[in-house]
Amino acid sequence: MQLHFSSGTASLVGLSVALIVVIWLAQLIGRGLSVRLKFRAMRSRGLPVPEPHSFLYGHIPLLKTLKEGLPNDAHDTYVHRKLTMNWPKYFPNQKSCPPVIYLDLWPLASQPFIYVTSPEACFQVTQQTAQPRHPMFSWALFPVTGGKDLISMDMPTHRIWRSRLNPGFSPKNLLSQTPILIEEVGTFVQQLKEKAGTDGNFGDLCHLYDRTVALTFDIIMRVSLDLQVREQTRGPTPILKALRALIRHVKGPNIWSELERWTPSYRQDVALNSKILRDSLLPQIKSRLQPDASSEKTVIDLAVKEYKNEYGNENRQPSPDFIDTVISQLKLFILAGHDTTAQAICWVLYEITKSPEALGQIRAEHDEVLGPNVKLAAQILSADPHKLNSLRYTTAVIKESLRLHPIASTHRRGSRGFSFACDGTTYPTDGAIIWTSPTAIHLRADLWPRVMEFLPERFIVAEGHPLHPVKNAWRPFELGTTKCIGEELAMIEMKLVLALTMRELDFHFDWEGWNALQGRTTPPDSVGGEHIYRVGSGIGSVKDRLPTRIKLR
């Protein structure tokens, strides 16, 4: 069958399309104009709008200037760092670093950003009067979780689910799971030993980041669902492959990502990988619902228990919606819980290896708390997991590494009903995306003496000591009602890795060897003189997946 259009119909269609384009353009220009005028008005009221602000391009040229001197693959965290560390240049009229910074990135971002750089302002938005997460998060996560997860939920539903899920992540429950964690960290250490050289030499290059990703993935699957995936020994496993395929679609909303979501290839990819994940997780979830499930300690077991308690009925079977939400939450745990901790482990091993003094102290602490026989450390910790709480210096090392290398942050919704109030000034937030920035707060020289030095002592000295952290200034896991649910788990994982590697292995982070192996002839990229830096976007990763050589001690 052939369709015939008359020339009149064709010109009508053309006219309609042209009209839609004109309306769309007019709206776009109108929106841009109103954003720019708003910023002009804010600047004239003395609000912290960094210089220069161009009427045509907003802060996009400033962003470009801040990126100068940074490698192309450097993470945005370094741009933020430059803005706040060099604040006098960008805020010539301010006497100190402003507590919040207004950024106009339209049309790259549809809404202005408010970048929060002070502990007091962060406290206000996340703890004192906690504001809801910005919806861009739920939009970005949708391909992975389908929207039924802690990050995407509205605040009342979040409260219900958070109290169901908290028991599984409580310090008491996690300590009781320590033997399982030790088993997984044991596999990790064994694999590193296999990479070590012979006769006291460093071995071949490996990518430590790959090993830590596999470790943290195995751990989150066991802790949340008692599912032994064995990514470390049998990977890449279908669950991680499917999750990674979905993570590729986690993007902030913009014209390109919005268009992508309409394409058949996006829909097919999401449907296929969601099915793989559901088929892998559902049987295990169902098995945990049986009264004779082997243990009752996983996050999901305890969530089901809470659910039954809510109804005062031990025999109540979870509804299909409950099960769908559990699958969604599990996907969030895997997503939020593996890359973050994997990177954090890399950074702490990197920092401690660079500091012979800290290395000496951490080894001495392990001798003292875990006994001089390194071969018995895992056994001793399995028998008495509370010993982890005695590793004060080790904990301080991890905290200091997270200070220098914070990995995540939070985005909250600005509104007419919420303004920041700092030092007698009110900072409105209506129509903006509020973005807390541990990167900025952790590297403010006025808050942290000897700011760029790796000084674990900060987290040991008593209150009143000049090195003691200012209240609310350390926030790698954020603070408040939606703070990271996995903080304790991540801390235990990191302590175990340090406790079981530091006295047995030496690490050499060999970017030079890796460059040579790649046949790179140009000088290697660096940030602040370091060739190992954070790359990518979102959570990102470690440059070249942290090329490492290992030696047995």
Ligand code: HEM
């Ligand atoms: C070093 C490792 C980690 C870091 C730096 C980190 C950091 C963060 C940050 C900054 C937030 C945002 C909090 C907010 O918006 O208020 C968050 C939320 C979250 N994290 Fe983590 N995280 C880590 C490990 C983990 C692990 C191991 C899990 C495992 C389950 C996890 C699960 C989550 C979840 C579910 C949320 C949302 C919490 C809620 O809305 O109630 N994270 N994390």
